[in-house]
Amino acid sequence: MADLSIAAACKRFGETEVLRDVSIEVADGEFAVIVGPSGCGKSTLLRAVAGLEHLTSGRIRIGARDVTALPPSQRGIAMVFQSYALYPHLTAYENMAFGLRIAKAGRAEIDAAVRRAAAILSIESLLDRKPAALSGGQRQRVAIGRAIVRQPQLFLFDEPLSNLDADLRGRMRHEFAALHRTLGTTTLYVTHDQIEAMTLADRIVVLRDGRIEQAGAPRDLYARPDTLFVAQFLGTPQMTALPATMAEDGRARLAGGHAVALPPLAAPPPPGAAVTLGIRPEDVAIGATANALPFTIAFAERLGGLATLHLEGPGGVLTCQIRDDGSLNEGDAVPVTLPPARLHLFDAAGKRLRSVDE
Numbered sequence: 563m564a565d566l567s568i569a570a571a572c573k574r575f576g577e578t579e580v581l582r583d584v585s586i587e588v589a590d591g592e593f594a595v596i597v598g599p600s601g602c603g604k605s606t607l608l609r610a611v612a613g614l615e616h617l618t619s620g621r622i623r624i625g626a627r628d629v630t631a632l633p634p635s636q637r638g639i640a641m642v643f644q645s646y647a648l649y650p651h652l653t654a655y656e657n658m659a660f661g662l663r664i665a666k667a668g669r670a671e672i673d674a675a676v677r678r679a680a681a682i683l684s685i686e687s688l689l690d691r692k693p694a695a696l697s698g699g700q701r702q703r704v705a706i707g708r709a710i711v712r713q714p715q716l717f718l719f720d721e722p723l724s725n726l727d728a729d730l731r732g733r734m735r736h737e738f739a740a741l742h743r744t745l746g747t748t749t750l751y752v753t754h755d756q757i758e759a760m761t762l763a764d765r766i767v768v769l770r771d772g773r774i775e776q777a778g779a780p781r782d783l784y785a786r787p788d789t790l791f792v793a794q795f796l797g798t799p800q801m802t803a804l805p806a807t808m809a810e811d812g813r814a815r816l817a818g819g820h821a822v823a824l825p826p827l828a829a830p831p832p833p834g835a836a837v838t839l840g841i842r843p844e845d846v847a848i849g850a851t852a853n854a855l856p857f858t859i860a861f862a863e864r865l866g867g868l869a870t871l872h873l874e875g876p877g878g879v880l881t882c883q884i885r886d887d888g889s890l891n892e893g894d895a896v897p898v899t900l901p902p903a904r905l906h907l908f909d910a911a912g913k914r915l916r917s918v919d920e
């Protein structure tokens with residue numbers, strides 16, 4: 563096993579800058595997830611670490627070795643692709659054994675490695691089947707098995723679950739977490755799915771337009787997003803963003819003139835400055851208080867025990883999540899309080915305005 567260091571990585575395709583000064587350190591044994599919208603450069607970054615793309619500038623180190631100029635086969639990595647990339651004419655066993663055969667490993671060594679990986683992934687009974695006779699989830703397991711048998715220093719995963727249906731995705735997520743606990747191999751995992759990022763990562767790197775927007779532990783990014791982009795990218799339902807203006811008295815005014823008390827800010831913007839109030843669905847308080855805002859239920863999504871309410875009122879549409887006892891219905895007026903301690907404040911450029919206790 564080994565740590566991974568990506569230093570000042572830049573990648574251009576012609577005139578297009580796809581990676582801009584990306585630096586990431588992944589500690590030995592860590593599970594790092596790169597997340598971001600389509601086209602932000604995630605796959606390019608992963609492919610550069612694998613050696614399938616060459617960086618325009620920057621360095622990549624795996625363990626003690628600078629691998630920037632090395633071909634994929636000499637980097638000590640194993641990659642699992644979204645498409646699985648299994649050989650259709652080979653059985654699951656042969657697919658998993660392929661890399662070791664190429665590396666001229668002995669028959670007994672190959673057999674032990676394949677059977678060990680098959681046992682970890684519970685696919686012992688599928689080893690004689692060709693990919694066409696396997697389900698999507700089973701193919702995915704074989705692709706992961708092929709990565710495991712090589713005992714790499716670093717696992718690279720490129721959207722490995724995106725071809726699976728929602729139910730299987732959920733189960734495979736658990737399996738990834740369990741696999742990482744079992745093997746402890748340093749992992750770089752790319753996804754556009756923020757739930758995968760939140761549930762799997764020791765550390766999340768949010769990529770936007772080829773730049774790192776923010777990196778940190780999932781909980782920290784969720785609790786203290788540096789930007790409105792990160793705030794709205796992580797978490798479902800999405801954080802609500804209400805446009806507002808700073809008032810003379812230090813509160814913020816929503817459209818219609820309703821005032822909202824703010825947490826004490828380290829550097830409050832001047833009166834008249836445009837700000838955005840962010841609030842997570844689980845932090846909205848419903849019920850009459852002195853400072854309650856008048857909202858109306860525009861749409862209720864009932865999920866069983868929980869309901870997601872989309873409320874219309876001052877400043878726009880607010881999403882909140884409640885335990886559903888059936889008492890709130892579309893068209894009902896609901897007083898809403900935005901607890902100051904739960905508010906996230908962003909300036910006009912979308913940067914977080916820190917409160918004094920951060």
Ligand SMILES: Nc1ncnc2c1ncn2[C@@H]1O[C@H](COP(=O)(O)OP(=O)(O)OP(=O)(O)O)[C@@H](O)[C@H]1O
Binds near residue numbers: 602603
């Ligand atoms: N070989 C290439 N030549 C030119 N442009 C490329 C090439 N490969 C990727 N790009 C461009 O680089 C940008 C980043 O692509 P990349 O595949 O890394 O994004 P991504 O974040 O993985 O997106 P997705 O989630 O959709 O897979 C895109 O605008 C893409 O069109």
